[in-house]
Amino acid sequence: MNAIVLTVIILSVIGVLAGLLLSVASIVMAVKKDEKAEKIEAALPGANCGSCGFSGCSGYAAALADGQTEDTNLCSPGGEQAAAAIAEILGVTGGGFVRKTAVVRCRGNWDVTDMKMEYKGLATCFAANQQHAGIGACRFGCIGFGDCAAVCEYGAITVENGLASIDPDKCVACGKCVQACPKSIIALVPAADEDRTVLCRSADKGAVTRKACSAGCIGCMQCVKACEHGAVTVSNFLASIDPEKCVGCGKCEAVCPQHCIASFAPAQVK
């Protein structure tokens, strides 16, 4: 009987002491969290993708609350909603949010370009790129092992016939695929109907590009001539379009003999 009572007493005393100590400690050593930062963090989607340039959502929220940054529109996954919510919490008029989407700037699937080798190595773009700059005939093109698809948390990227493609409906423009691509062919572009993007990264001369791939930009300058707003330039035998100047008339797309200019828009924005 005595032993049981003693056991109960000892255990309860230790338990109560530990509980008291913990509750006192939690009051005495409470760390004040910035209310603004907490509110902002709640308004963010919590994807922790890092596309804002800070260490996760809490990092961005803290930076906004401390005034380290004044840009309320950096969160790609949150989009307009998050930008507006943050602007309201901070009591500022935030900059407009431009929805973006990631785009694979290459059209070289195995129908239009060939493999230059039979590759039996590690099946990642990164490894293949280290050996002879990839397995395709074009040294600038998509390798097609899907390093980008592996890092995408939203299932927006599929690899078919040796070419990655991104579903703009699922893409939140977190930019992880942009970093994962060893060929740097993925970029974030404004996801509007009008904006055109050149879907090729080949800086080879036209004849070399054409030999490697029948869908590549050959630097023929026709798009430059067609553009009335001076938005298209060609350097290194590769066309590029300035999204600031582009008005979305689509004349460059119409004249491109290689059909490598296109626009990207998610279905719901159209």
Next chain:
Amino acid sequence: MERIIVILVAAILSENFVLSKFLGICPFLGVSKKLNTAVGMSIAVTFVMVLSTLVTYPIYAYLLVPNDLAYLQTVVFILIIAALVQIVEITLKKYLPPLYNALGIYLPLITTNCAVLGVTLLNFTKTIDGQPLSYLEAIFNAFGAGIGFLLAMILFAGVRSKLETCDIPKSLQGLPITLIAASLVALSFLGFAGVAGNLFG
């Protein structure tokens, strides 16, 4: 001094908590994917092991044993370790934010880590030359156990980073090959058997 060296060598190598006693397997498999998280977790474990030994040893020796309640040790130790880890977490958050940011996410994981409980319990069953451990020796034993954990984690993180680049048969991908690798690492630690006991003749 000799006894302390024997205790340290035994705890780190021949009686490694993870690789020969098979305690703390959960963090060993869960947190060993990357080297820096493995090191962070191990340092947090070492810290908690030493701290909980500091507290549990006197409670066992001066409270439980005199009252014939030694059989209560498991329950009491779990209670103490859990409370201790929480207090450490709160204290770190307040006074050492950088350390909290480095260890913070691992501390709650350790609350019920069986390696920590194992160290505090085995402090009382372990004997060197037939003599039980003193308070100081128990603390060194806990420290050695933590360093042994660190060693196992670092070694295994290295093995796993090699595994990442291997072409593994589909049926073995993921946890199966990790377990096989862990068993081979554990096997290699068998080579240390008997080293500690014969250090000084």
